[in-house]
Amino acid sequence: MLPRKIADSTVRRLAIYLRFLEEFQRQGQATVASDALAQRAGTTSAQVRKDLSFFGSFGTRGLGYDVVPLADRLREILGLGHRHRVAIIGAGRLAAALVDYTGFSARGFEIVAVVDRDPARIGAVLAGLTIEDVADLEHVVRRGEVEIAILVTPAGPAQALVDRLVAVGITAILNFAPVQLQVPEGVDVKNVNLAVELETLSYALSARAAT
Amino acid sequence: MLPRKIADSTVRRLAIYLRFLEEFQRQGQATVASDALAQRAGTTSAQVRKDLSFFGSFGTRGLGYDVVPLADRLREILGLGHRHRVAIIGAGRLAAALVDYTGFSARGFEIVAVVDRDPARIGAVLAGLTIEDVADLEHVVRRGEVEIAILVTPAGPAQALVDRLVAVGITAILNFAPVQLQVPEGVDVKNVNLAVELETLSYALSARAAT
DNA sequence: CCTCGCTCGTGAAACCTTTCACAAATGCTC
DNA sequence: GAGCATTTGTGAAAGGTTTCACGAGCGAGG
Known part of the structure; x- marks a missing residue:
């Protein structure tokens, strides 16, 4: 097919x-x-x-x-025939922007969980979802039958979190952390790296100026 | 060179x-x-x-x-020898996440202005910057000697805003609006489209399932 | 100061993506 | 229902990017 x-x-x-x-x-x-x-x-x-x-x-x-x-x-x-369940890892401002983005649910992506490490954030409510403890990541992913993880954490903990996600069976990750994630065969990672985008624009500006 | x-x-x-x-x-x-x-x-x-x-x-x-x-x-x-001045067009949640992102200034990108259309937002302060009226876009860009614009508006007004930006001499645009922008030769646009990223992940999931 | 091991720099080859160009097929008009 | 205008579907060509493979050059160590 x-x-x-x-x-x-x-x-x-x-x-x-x-x-x-x-x-x-x-x-x-x-x-x-x-x-x-x-x-x-x-x-x-x-x-x-x-x-x-x-x-x-x-x-x-x-x-x-x-x-x-x-x-x-x-x-x-594109596999949009059924809704995809998404978990957001990290509950900072970018996560807030993401849960707010109506385009997701409109296109069949449903955010079922948000986790964070910061005790000050855990328990707070973000767009109807209670922020949960990243310590319970495995449980949250299984309970929500999550297919796709969106990683919006700092660079530091990103790889360790990905390892845990992969271990519970996640095979699709959208990564906003500015690191190159190592994943086994069969796991897909898409990177969104704002610094890289801006730097390519910076290059384009210089290249034009040099002409 | x-x-x-x-x-x-x-x-x-x-x-x-x-x-x-x-x-x-x-x-x-x-x-x-x-x-x-x-x-x-x-x-x-x-x-x-x-x-x-x-x-x-x-x-x-x-x-x-x-x-x-x-x-x-x-x-x-990469042209990172000098700081680049950046304006953010649109003051929604994503803009809030962007101004908050310390990686920008650390890598030489300085946000000098934020504009929005919504009177309820204009005048509010975001990370030390007063949100200005998008009606004054041309003035704001000139005053700030802006080189790079980050577009974080809904799809609707995006093209019209880009036309105005190009008219005041902006040649580098980072576009988060889910539209394909039309720009003249010599203007660079980088698109970040979350829906497209998610849909490619969705495709990858389906393609694997089909195997 | 000669040899050895290592790693760069780079043409050539392989691979992949985009563009071209045209036959084939369809709907519309008369 | 024949002819025409139109637009698809697709091999072939062109163009671009990545990988290969190996000569060249450098530092270290004796």
Whole structure:
């Protein structure tokens, strides 16, 4: 059903296409051409068609793609058919911003637990969830049948926490800590590193200035 | 001085190497081999050497790289020699998390202004900065000699704000809004899209389950 | 001061991703 | 129902990035 190996860049674009398909759907458009999708997504029509072709062929020649069925299929491909249960590790300001972000639940990601190490935070309520003790991490993850962990801790404890998460069976981690996590085969980590993003912008500024 | 075109992936790795070099420096290590750096950064020694080779050759054969000079050179390459002034557009929770993040100032990024549209927020103080009216965006950017804008608004107003930022000369934007921004040649945008990250993790979960 | 072991620097090869270009297929119009 | 305009699906080509492999150069140690 799913082909062997799909490039990460392709998967990211599929997620972006899905967003625009949903927009087209809201606007009542029934079909959309690869070119229209490409323009919105900042890519080319050939890229769109190639990306989709990895999973079959859903277009109609001369017309384009039917918006609703394509969106459904993309959701299926991306595994958004069921809700994913997410735990947030660390209850600082970034965690507060994340639980607040309505986009999560709108797209099927449900935050079921927040843990922290700081006794001053444990017991407090964040967006309806009581912050729990990170000491109970394993219990919290099992109880919530958590699939995805979002790590928003300082760099120091990050690796140890990941080791514990992996040990209880977590295989998908979104990491905001500025460290390169070591994980075994079969565990996926996506890093979001604000410092790296800013530094690439800084590089771009310098590179332009040097020209 | 700077070579033609450096891949984005290379620049990102340089930023990561820099982080580890600083760690080695704190630990008092004088030299480091490409292999040690590679292991920490999750890549290969050949990759490290290739990345560095684009900018010259700073290693000593048989020995490795001198930690301090290499770190200095990387900072220079990345344009971290002087502080960058940053404005934050949008004063929601994510903005609060960002101004709070000490990593910014530690790495030479200084937040000089925060603006928002909401009258209820304007005038409030966030980490020592008074939130200003987004209507005065152009004035704020000029006054602060802002180089980098961080966009943390909802998707709706994002493009219009970017147009205004570009018009006042901003050429580097870090975008957290879940839209694909259209900018003219010569303006750099880095996107951080939490929904896309989560959806790629969701895909990875499905793809593994299907195997 | 010669040899040895180590690690860099780098062209070449392998691999992967994107772009191109065009045949094939569809809907629409007349 | 034939012809036309349109847009998909996809091999092939181009372009880009990573890995390989090895010569070159350096320091250490005798």
